[in-house]
Amino acid sequence: MKDIVTIRNKVVATGFGETTSWQDAGCVHARKVWKSGNKVLRESVLDAIDVVIFRMRWNNIVTRDSLLVCNGKTYQILSLEGDRQENQIEIKAQEIVK
Numbered sequence: 879m880k881d882i883v884t885i886r887n888k889v890v891a892t893g894f895g896e897t898t899s900w901q902d903a904g905c906v907h908a909r910k911v912w913k914s915g916n917k918v919l920r921e922s923v924l925d926a927i928d929v930v931i932f933r934m935r936w937n938n939i940v941t942r943d944s945l946l947v948c949n950g951k952t953y954q955i956l957s958l959e960g961d962r963q964e965n966q967i968e969i970k971a972q973e974i975v976k
Contacts, residue, residue, distance in 0.1 A: 883908045883932060884947040885940050900945060908934035910948060913970075929956070932969040936962055946971055 886900040913929040930953060932946060940946075946953040946969065953971035960967045 886945040903939045
């Protein structure tokens, strides 16, 4: 486990309207593995979508709706698979380009 990953969870506040923000829920150690991505043609521009796999110890703070921040980059979770017997979570994610 080489990388430190910050897990951010969505917080929805209601009042004079609904506002959504992201709050840091915790930091965990994880191993990041780059997987081959897909090449997509959008509006005559070739985009490469890279998929990253994070492997970390089992925890209850990461959900399917969480965001992951690692080395200054923010990732959206595509899939989340947990194995309590192995005490591990495998997360497939892609970088959010702003």
